[in-house]
Amino acid sequence: MIGPSIKIKGEISGDEDLLIQGQVEGTISLKAHQVVVGESGQVSADILAKTIKIDGKVNGDITGTENVVISKLGNVRGNIIAPRVLLEDGAIFKGSIDMDPGDTAAKTAPQAAKEPTAFPSQENKAPRLDLKSG
Amino acid sequence: MIPSQPSALLPSLFEHVDEGRRLTVLHIGPALAETVTFFSHYRCKLHFIDLFGDLAKLAPAEDATVSLEQTLLDLMQIPDGTRFDLCLFWDLFNFLQRDAIGALAHALAPHLKDTTLAHGFAVHSLKTPQSGKLYGIKELDQISTRPRATPLPGYSPCNQGQLERTLDCFSVTRSVLLPEGRLELLLRASRRS
Numbered sequence: 001m002i003g004p005s006i007k008i009k010g011e012i013s014g015d016e017d018l019l020i021q022g023q024v025e026g027t028i029s030l031k032a033h034q035v036v037v038g039e040s041g042q043v044s045a046d047i048l049a050k051t052i053k054i055d056g057k058v059n060g061d062i063t064g065t066e067n068v069v070i071s072k073l074g075n076v077r078g079n080i081i082a083p084r085v086l087l088e089d090g091a092i093f094k095g096s097i098d099m100d101p102g103d104t105a106a107k108t109a110p111q112a113a114k115e116p117t118a119f120p121s122q123e124n125k126a127p128r129l130d131l132k133s134g
Numbered sequence: 135m136i137p138s139q140p141s142a143l144l145p146s147l148f149e150h151v152d153e154g155r156r157l158t159v160l161h162i163g164p165a166l167a168e169t170v171t172f173f174s175h176y177r178c179k180l181h182f183i184d185l186f187g188d189l190a191k192l193a194p195a196e197d198a199t200v201s202l203e204q205t206l207l208d209l210m211q212i213p214d215g216t217r218f219d220l221c222l223f224w225d226l227f228n229f230l231q232r233d234a235i236g237a238l239a240h241a242l243a244p245h246l247k248d249t250t251l252a253h254g255f256a257v258h259s260l261k262t263p264q265s266g267k268l269y270g271i272k273e274l275d276q277i278s279t280r281p282r283a284t285p286l287p288g289y290s291p292c293n294q295g296q297l298e299r300t301l302d303c304f305s306v307t308r309s310v311l312l313p314e315g316r317l318e319l320l321l322r323a324s325r326r327s
Contacts (some may be wrong), residue, residue: 087170097170098179100156110148110175110274 004040018049020056031065039073052082054091136168138276143320144168145275147220147251151176151262160212160221160245162186165271168278168320173271180216183210185226185252185253189288192234192275202237210241217247223254224269227292227301235292235300252304259315294319 002008004048006022017034020041028047035049041056050065054074062068064082072090081098151157157178161169165182173180185192188209192202200208221242227235234287255265266285272278298306304321312318 050255055309084174085170086174087165087167089167091165091167093165094184096179097165097173099174100177101174110172 002041012045035075046078136226136272136278138278139270139312141275141277141318142206143308143318144271144277146308147230147253148274149212150249151219153177157219158217160218160242161224162221162223163268163270166254166268166278166280168227168272169270172273181212181216183212184288185209186229192230193288194231194233202234203240206234206237206241212245216245218242218245218250219247219303221246221250221252222269222271223252225255225265225267227254227256228264229286229288229290230292231288231290232296232300235297236302237304239301246303246323248323252321253324254310254319254321256294256297256298256309256317256319257315258293258311258317260291260293262291262315264291265314265316293317 001019004021007066008022008024008026008131010026011029012018012026013029015032016030018028018030019038020036020043022040023042025044028043028045028049029100030049032049032050034053034104035047036053037043037058039055043056043058044060046061047058048063050064050066052062053069053071054076055071056073057075058075061078062076062080064080064083066082067084067086068080068082069086069090070076070091070093072088074088075092075093077094079096079098083100083102085097085099103108154179157176159173159178159180161180161182162185163182164184170180172211191205191209194202207320230238264285266282268280268282270278294306294309297319303323305324306319307322308320310318
């Protein structure tokens with residue numbers, strides 16, 4: 001754990017889980033482990049880990065080989081890459097999210113409506129105006 | 135429970151999506167939990183760009199030293215080579231002056247494919263009041279509608295004709311009239327004249 005009064009500049013790597021409650025600037029690489037940025041944590045670094053949970057503030061790119069969760073207290077500015085990403089209600093996020101749920105999850109993608117077909121054929125280019133009640 | 139409104143056009147955006155293919159999506163507005171959850175079923179890259187937070191910078195100014203297009207490029211910072219499959223504009227067009235919509239079209243054009251589809255709101259009547267909502271995707275045919283904490287500045291309602299004249303990188307494919315004179319629009323990328 002990096003406590004609330006600790007400030008670190010540099011490269012963090014290792015073979016165990018990490019909880020950050022202090023300030024970190026640099027890079028964090030714990031590929032096979034979990035990184036949690038706690039409520040008081042402030043990170044200006046790219047993070048690579050198996051699972052990543054953000055309750056604090058992160059400015060940097062985040063790569064989770066398994067999943068990334070930004071909690072309702074989290075504030076992230078950067079790009080996220082992970083198979084699964086969960087943004088809790090209230091989380092603040094600015095950037096891009098690159099997700100790949102794999103074959104199983106992709107097969108559960110919401111099914112497109114079978115009807116009505118709202119997208120007309122190429123031949124019919126005239127916009128249509130529908131009236132909708134309610 | 136997140137409030138929502140049904141959408142007749144949203145399903146059309148996903149109608150031809152190949153679930154095995156990676157989707158690249160532009161979402162104008164803040165990232166909402168339900169939108170990320172919805173897209174978590176797809177192989178995708180979501181670009182969240184909250185231009186609603188920078189509307190003041192997009193208001194035309196006579197003493198501006200930087201063009202609106204350059205301002206938009208600086209704000210959006212879309213990586214080179216990015217080509218969007220879907221663009222979710224929500225009600226952005228109702229908060230941009232016509233010059234800014236034109237500049238948006240210029241800024242986005244290099245990032246569109248021939249097959250890019252988009253969704254947005256305009257108005258049928260220019261007297262339509264501001265909706266005061268944040269939008270996201272709750273389900274395939276349900277748009278989440280969260281109240282904004284404060285009204286946005288620069289409300290400038292845009293009707294379909296005005297939009298088609300200024301947003302020349304898209305053409306309106308279908309529109310649905312909603313309550314209070316609002317229009318839901320499905321757009322498709324079109325070659326610029």
